Amino acid sequence: MDNNKLYNALLKTQERQKAEQAAHPHSVAEGDHAEQGPEQTANGSRLESAFLKEAWKEQQRHSRQVESEAQPVADAHPNWTMVEESAKEHPPSIYDSSISLDLINNPRPWSVEELQQRKIIYPGMSNKAILDAFREVRIKLRDRAGAVNFSVLVSSLGNADNSALTAYNLAATFAMDAHSSALLVDCNPWDSDLDHLVSSSMAQGVTDYVADKSVKVKDIIYPSGIDRLSVVPPGTLASSAVELFSAVRMRDLMGELKSRYPDRFLIINAPPLKASTEAHILVRYANQVVLGVPFGEVTPEEIVSSVETLGSEKFSGLIFQQ
Known part of the structure; x- marks a missing residue:
């Protein structure tokens, strides 16, 4: 199971535990709340909360990696020309001789x-x-x-x-x-x-x-x-x-x-x-x-x-x- 599926499965487990807590409000002692993750969890086991937190961190790392790989790299190819402005507003263009040579x-x-x-x-x-x-x-x-x-x-x-x-x-x-x-x-x-x-x-x-x-x-x-x-x-x-x-x-x-x-x-x-x-x-x-x-x-x-x-x-x- 990849990180995304693990993350979603743990979230579903968390929601199920919340429902059980609402049905039995006195079943969990005070102070046993889970650590903070992408959302605040309550009354889950510390082991499961640790998995959830780690999965959340991994998800964040994966997102940053995807964004990093999507960014253009200057001079990655000698025939590419980078626009000297925001890459998000003006993505890089491939060197086009038919246009550039007219200049x-x-x-x-x-x-x-x-x-x-x-x-x-x-x-x-x-x-x-x-x-x-x-x-x-x-x-x-x-x-x-x-x-x-x-x-x-x-x-x-x-x-x-x-x-x-x-x-x-x-x-x-x-x-x-x-x-x-x-x-x-x-x-x-x-x-x-x-x-x-x-x-x-x-x-x-x-x-x-x-x-x-x-x-x-x-x-x-x-x-x-x-x-x-x-x-x-x-x-x-x-x-x-x-x-x-x-x-x-x-x-x-x-x-x-x-x-x-x-x-x-x-x-x-x-x-x-x-x-x-x-x-x-x-x-x-x-x-x-x-x-x-x-x-x-x-x-x-x-x-x-x-x-x-x-x-x-x-x-x-x-x-x-x-």
């Missing part, structure tokens, strides 16, 4: 004409073949990762710094999904193409953050002009890039940028793979690597050599650039 700041969205001028892909564009090609890359990257979010490094096999547009469009492809966001981290301090692709003015970036501990993460993230896509510029300390990209603070930054939100995909734009040491350092922060191949500039032998240098573990494919 990402984008004060200066690009118009269709501006997107076309900059060769940025967008839903409904007339050149559907290019849009579908980037969507296919997104699908393959997701299938290969098999994870909620991941980081992808984009680097060119050519000698020119021409991977910024490819990385930006790849990030924009992930941002097209209403249930995900993208963050483009430009780690090519010798290329200024990102300035032309972003609608807001930018100042501090990756190298500034790594070199100066007073700089906060929020100080280096800027709206891009595309919904659900934010950018981090390379910063102003190009001459120290090799040392800064190898620093522990750089490792911590990349880890935080990727893991802060479960629906964020990190795209890293790196300098040309063959012409820089920085690109090889940045590979360590990526789950996958995509190489851009400028049309007519790279031989098949050079492609094979670059892939062998990277290793097959992280290499995910090629994007041929016009």
Whole structure:
């Protein structure tokens, strides 16, 4: 018999004893009243009163336990968001990416004409073949990762710094999904193409953050002009890039940028793979690597050599650039 049934049975016994006392008022000596329980009892045996009291206490403990287990636990799941008000009036809500991602700041969205001028892909564009090609890359990257979010490094096999547009469009492809966001981290301090692709003015970036501990993460993230896509510029300390990209603070930054939100995909734009040491350092922060191949500039032998240098573990494919 569980505690609730025992409790109810004892209450019924108590009521029966009260009825017997009323029928025989002199049968019980004065001072033999039972201890106090949930209600005052009278003329019951001390043994039975002790059981009743213990059952009552157990019932109270059980009620408190049920109430405690019903209360939400903050951060019990990394995808939950707790409302900063009374839990009884405002119960916790599960993190909803389709709602939360719409709140990402984008004060200066690009118009269709501006997107076309900059060769940025967008839903409904007339050149559907290019849009579908980037969507296919997104699908393959997701299938290969098999994870909620991941980081992808984009680097060119050519000698020119021409991977910024490819990385930006790849990030924009992930941002097209209403249930995900993208963050483009430009780690090519010798290329200024990102300035032309972003609608807001930018100042501090990756190298500034790594070199100066007073700089906060929020100080280096800027709206891009595309919904659900934010950018981090390379910063102003190009001459120290090799040392800064190898620093522990750089490792911590990349880890935080990727893991802060479960629906964020990190795209890293790196300098040309063959012409820089920085690109090889940045590979360590990526789950996958995509190489851009400028049309007519790279031989098949050079492609094979670059892939062998990277290793097959992280290499995910090629994007041929016009």
